[in-house]
Amino acid sequence: MKKVEAVIRPETFQLVKDALTIQGLASMTVTHVTGCGLQGGKTEYYRGSKYTVNLLPKVKIELVVQDENLDTLVNLIVETARTGQIGDGKIFVYDVQDAVRIRTGEKGEKAI
Amino acid sequence: MKKVEAVIRPETFQLVKDALTIQGLASMTVTHVTGCGLQGGKTEYYRGSKYTVNLLPKVKIELVVQDENLDTLVNLIVETARTGQIGDGKIFVYDVQDAVRIRTGEKGEKAI
């Protein structure tokens, strides 16, 4: 089992979610986060003072999937979340040692 | 060291936390998240339009524990967070390579 963690633009979230639902990969946990990367932040004004908002709003999606679904998933996210502008975000992949479905107590792949 | 990540119902959080505290496993980080899984979302009305709230509020608890505590912890969460209805949530287990207590600089198991 792998965990795919994608940090994407809030604007593209709906597209990504729809695409995943169609592929039957719709189990996910979503968090509102802020982040910075290459995207240098945005210069805004507040009461006459220029300042940089370094941390821009992003949406983090976490999906735990079976190994064989990993590539489909990653590709799907890359395709739907890309705008080509700096700030599109990143995907990170981690190994998952175990999963448990609380309702049934099932473990492992069955639990996903 | 293992990291246990449990996504549970907000309503059951207090029970889980109390149970963990009694077992002396009360070090944790808590995040308000939203998620969807088997639970299809809820149909609500807004101004006469039906719609599905796909992402329901959940609470994510992260606990890093020593390997020997893993099973106790997982079982405890399963027991206390279960209502038997779809939407009870999932537990995921990851491997942790290292831990550091910032206050003292201690590393490894001592730091948890």
Place this chain on the structure above:
Amino acid sequence: MKKVEAVIRPETFQLVKDALTIQGLASMTVTHVTGCGLQGGKTEYYRGSKYTVNLLPKVKIELVVQDENLDTLVNLIVETARTGQIGDGKIFVYDVQDAVRIRTGEKGEKAI
């Protein structure tokens, strides 16, 4: 690649971020979380009833870095986030299997 996850005090976040920026390690994802550890919580009053706020506000920073930067990063965080009081927080290190830059589709170390 490693993922460094640091749970720190909100007050120290700015210092940490500045230090990381100077070292060129400024790509990160930030989440507002609450947590408890050794820090027993704070006793507050609400309408004449004493109660303990067990979960105190913390900031979680996640940074995925190349293996060679791991130690610098961890040390930097420990140095800048430490106040010496209980509640300074923890750093956890995980292994990352892959990373993808959504904008370009680049994978692996290049994507960080």
Place this chain on the structure above:
Amino acid sequence: MDQIIIIDTVWVLLAAFLVFLMQVGFAMVEIGFTRAKNSLNILMKNVVDCCTGAIVYFIVGFAIMFGDSIGGLFGSSGFFLSGAEGFDFGVPTLAFWVFQAVFAATAATIVSGAVAERMKFSAYILSTILMTALIYPIVGHWVWGGGWLEELGFLDFAGSTVVHSVGAFAAMVGAYMVGPRIGKYNGKGEVNAIPGHNIPLGGFGVFILWFGWFGFNGGSTIAASDPGLIASIIVVTLLGAAGGAVGSMIFTWFRYGKPDPSLILNGILAGLVGITAGADVLDPMGSLVVGFFAAVVMILSVEIFDKAIKIDDPVGAISVHGAAGAFGTICVGLFAVGDGLFYGGGVSLLIAQVIGVIAVFSWTVVTAGIGYFIISKIVGGIRVSPEEEKEGLDIGEHGMRAYNIIVGNKAS
């Protein structure tokens, strides 16, 4: 002659507008002092008590309160405002009615705070009808409609007892019968504080209530023609509230080590409730003193209800409107310039005040108790299910959330 009626009408109507605005003050306080998952339900309760209340008071309540008295117990004419010509309140009957209608809505709305976060919406609507059709108008008749308490010499100028205590006593019964919120008391019976989700909102509500109170007390003369009197009433209203704020600030600072914002806000309201009964007979110094101690009484009452009696009252409505209201009503017997005990007036007024408070308490508790019992039979229990309570009444009762960050909703 004519022109005085015009001025009086303008004054009474403007005062009624201010009293009306108190509805949003109540909504803000109650929403701010409770949890986010119940905000819409509380808002709806406030909307519905004021709207249903106005209609019910139009149909029934006003007639029972101000109609021809049957033995000093209740009125019996003027249903649907019919025969409005026959009445003489100085100002046009419709102007007088508007002022009274917003008072009735105030009495009704006090209940919603105490039963918040667990009472069914349907049960609450029925209880509002009961309040504005019967419980409140009867008391109103006794004291302001030519009834037996008025005969007795009982004084309650703008309604510390008639409005606030009636609301609070009914709220007490409701909160008792619906039971405490899940999680309010732990296994050992200790209090688990359940902090409100937006205390500053509660603070804005308190300021708006205070603003409305100038109309509440000022308009209760139903005339502007004695400018010295209305000016004095406003001074009392300003200083009584100030006394309540300072009283609660000092008292909580000593008692809990820090000045407690939520109780200071309640303290302002307690000060206002306290001076309302005697707003026309207190002098500035008296209003400061009554306001100050009304706040102290309220804080002790909050503790007693929370820890000893264990009636769960999320916003402190019982203590603010009931305890401080009874205290203030009795204080009229002590501080009234002229007739008060401390001002050389003997004890006869004081005795009348005590009798009045006891009578209103008994009436309200009994009728509200019977009322909630019947309502419970009608709607199948006055409390929502534990599942609904945990998830929040906004979803359970209204299928909607108060606050939304929108990602991932879909047409269906």
Place this chain on the structure above:
Amino acid sequence: MDQIIIIDTVWVLLAAFLVFLMQVGFAMVEIGFTRAKNSLNILMKNVVDCCTGAIVYFIVGFAIMFGDSIGGLFGSSGFFLSGAEGFDFGVPTLAFWVFQAVFAATAATIVSGAVAERMKFSAYILSTILMTALIYPIVGHWVWGGGWLEELGFLDFAGSTVVHSVGAFAAMVGAYMVGPRIGKYNGKGEVNAIPGHNIPLGGFGVFILWFGWFGFNGGSTIAASDPGLIASIIVVTLLGAAGGAVGSMIFTWFRYGKPDPSLILNGILAGLVGITAGADVLDPMGSLVVGFFAAVVMILSVEIFDKAIKIDDPVGAISVHGAAGAFGTICVGLFAVGDGLFYGGGVSLLIAQVIGVIAVFSWTVVTAGIGYFIISKIVGGIRVSPEEEKEGLDIGEHGMRAYNIIVGNKAS
């Protein structure tokens, strides 16, 4: 004599203050019912329509509305309030002007809700100028300034049509021309609900609007000298809104299975808009009925605009102010005590009312359509870019966020 003018002036000015306060009510409703990323932009639209509106109405609008009539079509004197001495409105011209200016601002601000979350700030400012300089004053002249509709016997006491419908019809054109928000309709044309981010805030706004409405209707007499009349108007205003609340509660409870908070809030407003045209000629019972059905009409209209006509109106401005406004105006022909059809008055008033609604609809739709077309040419399209819309207009138009949790900002 003299003193009556003083009282009248005090009444009109205070009424104007209340109408002014409706601006913040509108801002709260519109911000609460939309998404957090556009809150500042909506706030700024409300600020600017009321400020620019007042200035434009001072320079041009008032003269066109109340100046010497050219053929019953438009006024022609009093630009910059010059020649104010020549006018006679009972109260001082400046007092009358203030009351009219806040009315003009109300008509203008109705638009902002319907076009929220996507119209350019610059386009909105220009549309506000058009509204307060021309579209609204012309209609005002027809009905209140001695124009042809007034001659015809068309009755619109406080502006169900003149103010609310004009605002709503212009809003409809604006919302149509700017198009629906991204994501409001999916590929199949189904509605994706986009819930507002803070419904309780919308509720507070509704209460404040209701409060302001007492001034809106009460002050429209431009005199306090008939105390029976103003009292009756206020009763109608209270009961009409209550009827709207109850109507929408019952109707949504049946139709959607639960009492819908956002539509109940709109229902109060629909009730108020509904009784505004006949506030001086309705009796209490009539106001309850008109308010009740105005809310039902509004809810059906919301569904029709959302699902059939597919004009995206985030706050329901078109249905609340337009549908309920037209309904209420026509109801005057049915429910007016004396002249209404149901009160034995024949159909002549009813016919005048229908003609008036049609005339105002036609005028407003055509001029607003041409207006937005020209504005679009001037500012290069009235809609922000899709990128800006997705990110939110707060950043795009103002470079600032409404809500901030502050970590990590740096001087630069």
Place this chain on the structure above:
Amino acid sequence: MDQIIIIDTVWVLLAAFLVFLMQVGFAMVEIGFTRAKNSLNILMKNVVDCCTGAIVYFIVGFAIMFGDSIGGLFGSSGFFLSGAEGFDFGVPTLAFWVFQAVFAATAATIVSGAVAERMKFSAYILSTILMTALIYPIVGHWVWGGGWLEELGFLDFAGSTVVHSVGAFAAMVGAYMVGPRIGKYNGKGEVNAIPGHNIPLGGFGVFILWFGWFGFNGGSTIAASDPGLIASIIVVTLLGAAGGAVGSMIFTWFRYGKPDPSLILNGILAGLVGITAGADVLDPMGSLVVGFFAAVVMILSVEIFDKAIKIDDPVGAISVHGAAGAFGTICVGLFAVGDGLFYGGGVSLLIAQVIGVIAVFSWTVVTAGIGYFIISKIVGGIRVSPEEEKEGLDIGEHGMRAYNIIVGNKAS
């Protein structure tokens, strides 16, 4: 005769209610423009300055302001409102007192915004006492109580200087002595913007302040008996604010590339402060111009205080109430119909205005400076500890949080 007093009293009292409501407007602006962790503390400061202020003004302030004059410098009779019979203000003394008391509270509350997020609660309370007992009443005596500036011909109708500038100058001293917030300036002395956590809330506050301002200026006649005058004052109040909004919109649009919401909101207030001194002598055009430029002056002042003088003023109180207040006061010498320089009145009024501003500035800065120094000795420094400041004053001063999402609290 009699009846005029009734009307005047009604007007003054209603105006006082509106001024009172400004307290919640201030609270909203200050809370909205600062960080969430200090919201309760700011709320409490606003509650306490208005409550303590009213009491102190009752005990001491009023006597110093309006008592028998000692050499044109300060009053000396009427402590505890004793001897109220002896005064003659046209309306009953208590009505006059209420109006003056809410003015005093306004002057006091201006300070809280500038020292927000770092001044100790106890120090703030003491500073409020000083303001309402001494600093403000003395200036009030000079200008409105028969003092030397009134003799000199200095005009400040409703208090641009007496109320707003006095508050602002004291705020400036307080903000200077307490120092900038941690993180406001980086090592190089550059400004780190610290955005407020809820700008729309600030916007609602501004609307409510504007609403209250109609009472602030309108009631300052202490009479309604000249309806033409009060109508004119209200027009000036409406257009001055509108001018301020448009001025700040245009100026920020040019200067920063986008219309800045927070400065437009401040611009409305600056416009209002600007026209307050001359509300009775400006014509509509003059009020537009003064409002417009008062906003520009305010924006430049914000920049200067932020970047050059480096006094940290989170909400811009110094610039809004001080800079725009001084500007507006001097403008009376230019724009007053009749006596103003631009209206052919010569320079004598202008000179009196400048002298007045300088005198009030000197008095306020010196006494406030001494005052804060003494207060600092009493409470051991006027600033909270850096730890407390970082964690937020809500926890440090009150042991409570403003906003709560409730998971995991336990009885203890």
